[in-house]
Amino acid sequence: MTSGKFSLSGTRTGGSISSVTSSDNITWMVTVSGVTGDGTLGVNLSDISGITAVSGGAALTSTRNADQTTTIDTTAPTISNVTLNAATYKLGSTVTATMQLSGSYDGNGAYTLGTGSTLDGMTLTGWSYDSANNRGTATFTVTGSTTEVINGSVATGIVVKDALGNASTTYSSGVPSITIDAQVPTDIALNNNSISTTGGANAVVGNLSTTDVTTGETFTYTLVAGAGATDNASFNISGGNLRANDPNALGAGTYSVRVRSTDAGGNTFEKVFASSTSEVELARFRRERFAYL
Numbered sequence: 001m002t003s004g005k006f007s008l009s010g011t012r013t014g015g016s017i018s019s020v021t022s023s024d025n026i027t028w029m030v031t032v033s034g035v036t037g038d039g040t041l042g043v044n045l046s047d048i049s050g051i052t053a054v055s056g057g058a059a060l061t062s063t064r065n066a067d068q069t070t071t072i073d074t075t076a077p078t079i080s081n082v083t084l085n086a087a088t089y090k091l092g093s094t095v096t097a098t099m100q101l102s103g104s105y106d107g108n109g110a111y112t113l114g115t116g117s118t119l120d121g122m123t124l125t126g127w128s129y130d131s132a133n134n135r136g137t138a139t140f141t142v143t144g145s146t147t148e149v150i151n152g153s154v155a156t157g158i159v160v161k162d163a164l165g166n167a168s169t170t171y172s173s174g175v176p177s178i179t180i181d182a183q184v185p186t187d188i189a190l191n192n193n194s195i196s197t198t199g200g201a202n203a204v205v206g207n208l209s210t211t212d213v214t215t216g217e218t219f220t221y222t223l224v225a226g227a228g229a230t231d232n233a234s235f236n237i238s239g240g241n242l243r244a245n246d247p248n249a250l251g252a253g254t255y256s257v258r259v260r261s262t263d264a265g266g267n268t269f270e271k272v273f274a275s276s277t278s279e280v281e282l283a284r285f286r287r288e289r290f291a292y293l
């Protein structure tokens with residue numbers, strides 16, 4: 001048979017019969033090429049003239065129209081934006097990225113995450129597709145080797161494929177205003193360890209600073225409960241300064257406070273500072289011991 005005996009049906013766009021072949025004159029292979037757009041494609045046997053029955057079979061008496069249709073999908077998903085489930089992450093945090101796709105689900109099966117899709121250089125795993133909202137999520141966990149981002153844009157290299165294998169272009173726009181802090185503070189220092197007991201209310205004992213591999217971040221200091229927090233109630237912290245509430249009330253004796261430093265991503269380190277006031281109106285602070293949490 002020739003291509004003239006067949007025609008195309010369905011809702012797809014374009015396409016033409018490029019060949020009709022058979023090795024036995026019983027079964028015929030019709031090849032359609034050049035199909036574009038989305039929809040369905042069927043092949044009709046629209047001209048039965050000259051077709052005769054093989055031995056034992058019934059002769060065709062009418063044309064055959066779209067006995068079988070196939071789905072045509074040539075439209076790739078488009079990632080319209082990527083958002084994260086939080087603004088700051090610390091060591092051990094799970095980062096969940098949501099890839100919002102434009103338009104609606106095509107109805108042809110669940111979308112998948114392209115192999116090798118990354119966020120902040122980390123491979124995304126745990127893909128889950130929500131067809132109702134035409135979006136997917138995937139995650140990675142912050143480890144000590146994760147590239148740190150301090151209130152900056154997180155790099156993206158993400159591809160989403162539909163069920164028929166059409167792949168989106170790589171989403172590389174990044175995710176702005178995110179902090180991923182993978183390095184935990186390792187020490188706290190107090191730059192001055194003595195105060196005058198006549199210094200007045202909220203006299204500054206000294207300025208606190210933190211040792212942390214992360215660059216470009218700031219720290220928040222608080223007095224916290226725990227071992228060594230015995231005298232926290234007599235002190236306060238303002239900005240980076242450890243202060244005595246009322247130095248006059250500090251009689252001779254030993255005082256101990258427990259200080260926590262929290263970095264930009266929420267990683268913490270705690271250290272105990274202990275002191276003894278002297279009889280010459282000086283409270284002398286010295287590092288007594290420290291504790292990791």
Ligand SMILES: [Ca+2]
Pocket residue numbers: 181182183184185212213214217263264265267
């Ligand atoms: Ca840090």
